[in-house]
Amino acid sequence: MQVHEKRLDIKHNVATLKKQGKTIGFVPTMGALHQGHLALVERAIQENDVAVVSIFVNPTQFNNSEDLVNYPRTLEADVELLSKLSEDIIVFAPSPVEVYGDHMNSISYDFGGIENEMEGKYRPGHFDGVGTVLKHFFTIVSPTRAYFGEKDFQQLQIVKKLVEIEKMTVEIIGCPIFREASGLALSSRNKRLNKDQLQASPLIYKVLKRVHKDFGIKNVIELNEWVSQQFENNKELELEYFEIAKVSDLRSITQKQNDTKYRAFIAVFAGKIRLIDNIALN
Numbered sequence: 714m715q716v717h718e719k720r721l722d723i724k725h726n727v728a729t730l731k732k733q734g735k736t737i738g739f740v741p742t743m744g745a746l747h748q749g750h751l752a753l754v755e756r757a758i759q760e761n762d763v764a765v766v767s768i769f770v771n772p773t774q775f776n777n778s779e780d781l782v783n784y785p786r787t788l789e790a791d792v793e794l795l796s797k798l799s800e801d802i803i804v805f806a807p808s809p810v811e812v813y814g815d816h817m818n819s820i821s822y823d824f825g826g827i828e829n830e831m832e833g834k835y836r837p838g839h840f841d842g843v844g845t846v847l848k849h850f851f852t853i854v855s856p857t858r859a860y861f862g863e864k865d866f867q868q869l870q871i872v873k874k875l876v877e878i879e880k881m882t883v884e885i886i887g888c889p890i891f892r893e894a895s896g897l898a899l900s901s902r903n904k905r906l907n908k909d910q911l912q913a914s915p916l917i918y919k920v921l922k923r924v925h926k927d928f929g930i931k932n933v934i935e936l937n938e939w940v941s942q943q944f945e946n947n948k949e950l951e952l953e954y955f956e957i958a959k960v961s962d963l964r965s966i967t968q969k970q971n972d973t974k975y976r977a978f979i980a981v982f983a984g985k986i987r988l989i990d991n992i993a994l995n
């Protein structure tokens with residue numbers, strides 16, 4: 714298995730493969746890989762000649778320095794997991810300096826307003842960081858297709874916009890959310906949950922499923938109130954936001970309209986660990 718740390722090395726490697734007419738499927742990750750990541754990698758392997766996985770904890774997308782410091786970093790175990798899937802995967806695991814040089818700055822993007830909703834509202838600068846690192850990575854890897862999880866649904870919409878804005882040719886593919894048997898969406902941050910938090914956290918998906926069930930019979934205000942109540946006296950989980958939003962622009966709504974696609978989005982703190990999830994409603 715090839716693990717590149719230098720951008721020029723992977724750039725040359727991929728350029729040679731592309732000259733041979735090979736398609737490249739790219740999966741950007743921050744590592745601490747789990748089955749959710751591996752499902753994306755498997756899809757990239759199936760649909761392309763070569764799969765490239767980046768493992769990079771991107772400093773510019775963290776608005777909370779404690780979260781950045783505590784983010785799990787398990788490169789050796791990640792490479793081992795990937796090599797079990799296929800020895801032919803190419804891994805790109807650069808240092809921040811390799812990606813950004815001496816100036817770790819984000820580009821300031823206008824994604825048409827979706828960057829100011831939900832995650833953008835609660836994590837200022839987050840999507841500028843995401844857009845900036847992906848611009849760098851798409852330029853270095855020049856992928857045919859890139860795979861993103863619906864777990865970060867807002868990010869997936871941002872990436873589609875980024876590709877439009879930067880006039881890049883990569884095809885962006887969204888993949889379903891991978892869950893524990895308990896319903897908890899897999900996340901690298903789950904590794905930091907203690908026993909009590911882990912036991913409490915399936916409530917997040919339970920609430921989303923109930924909202925999905927009741928979406929046809931209750932109005933949005935009632936649903937918002939019901940969700941708040943579910944977390945009110947919970948010792949382990951604190952609700953940061955719950956929103957029902959239009960898929961088209963991710964604006965939250967208070968009233969449903971016909972012929973409009975909606976999704977419910979949630980962010981919850983378990984102690985200092987922030988968990989997000991979402992579900993399609995219609």
Ligand code: AMP
Nearest residue numbers: 742743744749861862864865890891899
């Ligand atoms: P991350 O390492 O958290 O930046 O995630 C890398 C990619 O994996 C992103 O496209 C995520 O949306 C995706 N991903 C993370 N967790 C899951 C999951 N439970 N199911 C599906 N995709 C996921």
